[in-house]
Amino acid sequence: MKQIRVYNKVFRIEKTVYSIQGVHLPLPVSYRQMAFFVGTLMVMVVLNKFPPLSWVDYFLIKFIGIPALVAWFFTRKTLDGKAPHRFLMRVIEHFFSPHHFARYQEIARPKNHVYVYEGEVTYRKSGGDTQ
Template identity: 35%
Template sequence: MKKIRSYTSIWNVEKVIYAINDLKLPFPITFNQMTWFVLSLFFVIFLANVPPLSLIEGALLKYLGIPGFTAWFMSQKSFDGKKPVGFIRSIYRYYTNPKVIYSEKKVSEQKVVMEVNVTYVRSEMLGLSN
């Protein structure tokens, strides 16, 4: 097996934010982490009155802790060599795609009706009489 060298990963450098305007951040964050933080913050704000989130009293935990943990988890962990979003997408595709395929197309299962025809054969013994 021969390895083919590729330099595309050199150009796929993830952008990092060190400061927002004049506010220097305590630790650098990536655009991916910032996106997950904002999406999960909107999710928490939207579902703030639903029972699991309505039981949390502290605003710091609810509006910073949960989105912060979600952003960290989604950017750090990997399952089967995939990021969590790709892993969830592959599980979703597995359960929604048809299981019986031929040439990448779904095979529709048809019921086969068997006609039961029974043929009776009457046999007679013909004997020679002496």
């Protein structure tokens, strides 16, 4: 089999933000990183209303550190060769999908799980009797 090289990733340049409203950022940030940061920030604002997080008074950790860590993890790391959010979606999809297939079609499972063996069932007794 001959492998054909494709250079699509060379021409996909990720857009980067260097400053927001004239304020220079310490590190250049991609749009994808910004989306993960803002999404996690919104989740943290909502979770801040509930007791476990509302008791913690570390503003920088809750609203800067955790969103920055999530943005870094979801844009830089891979799990099983996939982006972490895509990996988690596939795990959840696998959990809820039927697990019994025959020729890629779902098998109808019987309601009662009573198995009846027709015919003679043979087995070997374990023990020290050898003849």
